[in-house]
Amino acid sequence: MMRVFFQIAYFVVGIVQFFAVWDGAEHFLGAESFIGKAFAFVASLFVTYIPLLGSALGVYGATNVWDWSITKSLLLFFWYVPVYILFIGYGFIADRK
Numbered sequence: 001m002m003r004v005f006f007q008i009a010y011f012v013v014g015i016v017q018f019f020a021v022w023d024g025a026e027h028f029l030g031a032e033s034f035i036g037k038a039f040a041f042v043a044s045l046f047v048t049y050i051p052l053l054g055s056a057l058g059v060y061g062a063t064n065v066w067d068w069s070i071t072k073s074l075l076l077f078f079w080y081v082p083v084y085i086l087f088i089g090y091g092f093i094a095d096r097k
Helices: 002-029 034-047 051-064 070-077 080-096
Strands: none
Touching (some): 002 034, 034 051
């Protein structure tokens, strides 16, 4: 049950992350033309779900384009890191028993 919850959460956050990466790429490239916007869109499709890279670029887009605080951006886009660390730690503890 928890696995399904985390998969759905990762997917939903990924959609928000895609738009943050896309807006951040347009901002970084200074994309004013259709070609520039299309390039930013296609590049965002490829990098959004690469775990650390997509999260870092999502933070860039959210802070520089959407004017979010760095704390809110980090909490949204890197939420899975402490969760995975807890799961790994629990796995080590469970293996010792």
